[in-house]
Amino acid sequence: MREPTFWILTALAEQARHGYGVIQEVARLSEGQVTLLAGTLYAALDRLTAEGLVAVDHDEVVDGRTRRYYRLTDYGALALAAESERLQRNAQTATTQLRGRLSGRPELGPA
Amino acid sequence: MRRYRLLLRAYPPGPRREELLDTLLAVGRPSVAENLDLLRHGLRARLGRPASRWVTVVAVLVALTTGYAGAALAARATWNAVPDFPSGAAMAEITGTVFPGLPVEGDRSDDGLFLDISEQSFAGQLASGRNEDFQYVTYDFGPAGGNYVAGRYRPWTDAAAARLEAAGWTVRDVSPTGNTWIATGELDESGRGIWAIRDDLSIEFEASTITNTDRMPAGSFYASATLMRLPPWYVTAAAAAGMLLGAFLGWLLTGWVSRRTERSATAPRVAGHTLAALALLVTLPQTLFGVFAMVVEPLRLGTPFQPFWGMSLTYGYGCVLLGLLLSLLCVATVAFGARPATDPVTEPIS
Structure with a gap:
């Protein structure tokens, strides 16, 4: 899932919103890290609607x-939850690796 | 607001334009990036099927085909405005530069703009298609009495190249000609060819010791020259404009077919798509070859040359007529057979 898609689904998770509301x-x-352009937003909304x-x-x-106004479907909520879990796992993995580095454990070389 | 409305015409007609306008007015940042983003996604929205990547691939191929057709037709149309071969003193200056001091005979290869060597009837062309025996009309000339020049060809071609340079021509190539030994691939030089250009004219001539007659006087060589017209800047500009216009219309046509069949009944959708696929199948090889030649040939030669790349289309060679017929059938099927259903995204909620 691309970042704009993730944020659009996240913005719709709580309530239905219109285009400017999503932005x-x-x-x-x-x-303020993600600024959606209107063309990109509506292209994504069309695609996400077609995908259910x-x-x-x-x-x-x-x-x-x-x-x-657009709303998140149940299928969309499931997809967002799955993506959220994936990102959490990735973040957790990175955090664990960094903790090992900070505690002075020898680094692994390239495979 | 007027600027936004103009920009939103990139999107297909429908309530989406108003919806976008409402959002844009609320955002209130008409940046260049915003405008380009709207243009890009608007053209994509014209194709419908927002979740499909294939429709974009098909639209690009159709746009390439119609763009090539537009370029070929525009180049062909503007070729009519290309000035005729020089005549009178201007032609005498050219022939005199190549063959000074010799009586020269010359003639056009045909009266029109093009020469069809096979001279098929229209019915014959429809039945079997044209063959490749067509060319742009040339003006061919050489020394009177058989194209023979007394002397040795090497010093003569050196002097001829120097005369052309002095007369304002740019000599682009001087190369040996002759038979090739099959065993070694080595050229057995028996003559020389020269290619030079000046303004919108190109001249090619060859001096050779090989002829197919035994009438060549001893101590002489055979020499003949061909004058060709090159496309002026406006032919190239018209071809580029025709390419853009053709590609744009092809994109819009693909979008119209795609959106109209997106939610239509199965029969017209399958029929329309099959006809479109067949039309692309028969025209694409010619398109790819033509576009390749259109781009590569001027780069290879270092100058815009006669647009041969367009003749395969404008002369009806290949599958042009079949492709056109299939395309028209596709449009007719979609126009009369497919009735688009309500689009849940772009249509108002009832």
């Missing part, structure tokens, strides 16, 4: 323009 939430959750990870929730008309 704002991703910027907040990533502490995201679904259209409802439409809202604001200032005469339709604002569409």
Whole structure:
């Protein structure tokens, strides 16, 4: 799973959001490290919808323009949970390795 | 907002444009990166099937084919505007530079722009396709009375190359000609060929001691020259513009077929896709060869040369007609057979 996809699914985990809402939430959750461009966001939303990870929730008309809300599907929640666990395992592995290095254990050479 | 609306036309018609506009106005950062991102993803959105990678591959191949067709047709159309061969004193200056002091005879290989050696009827072309015996019209000339020049060819070609340089021509190549020994691959030199260009003209001539007649006077050699027109800058520019336009239209057409069949009934979808695949299958080899020649030949020769790469298409050689027929059948099948169902992403919720 690519990083923008991960953050979009994460932004939708709690509640349904419209496009700008997703962009704002991703910027907040990533502490400003990820800034989604609108074209990229909607391409990802289209792809995730086609893959069943995201679904259209409802439409809202604001200032005469339709604002569409997207939500995470159950399948999307499962995929996000799996990705989250994978990232946690990776982070844990890196942390363990670093702990060994700091405790003065001899480093392993290349395989 | 007007700028955004213009940019959002990269996306297919539908509520997605308004949705994006709403988001863009909220974001409020019309950066270059944002614009390029919209253009890129808008063109991708035109293809539909957001989870598919194959549709992009197909669109690229179709765009290459229609781009090649656009380039070939544009080059062919603008070739009509290329100035004719020089005449009168201007032609005499050229023939006199190559064969000074000799009476010269010369003629065009044909009256038109191109020469079809086989001269097939249109019915014959439809039945069997054209063969490769076509070429751009040339002006061929040589010494009157059989193209014989008294003397030795080596000093004569050295002097001819020097005369051409002095007259403003750029001599691009002087190379030995003759038979090759099969056993060793060694060239048995019996003459020399020269290639020179000036402005939008190219001249090739050969001086050789080998002829197929026994009428050549002793102490002489055979010499003949061919004058060709090179494409001026506007032919190359038109070909490039035709390529871009053709590729763009091919991309849009692929998107239209893809989106229209994305959720249509099985029969028109399978029929449309099969016809499109067959059309690509029969036209792609010619496209790849033509595009390769279009790009590589000018680089190899170091100058824009006569666009032979386009003749396989504009002369109806190969599978052009079959490919065109299959493409039209595909478009007709999709236009009349496929009815797109509601798209849950881009259509309003009912």
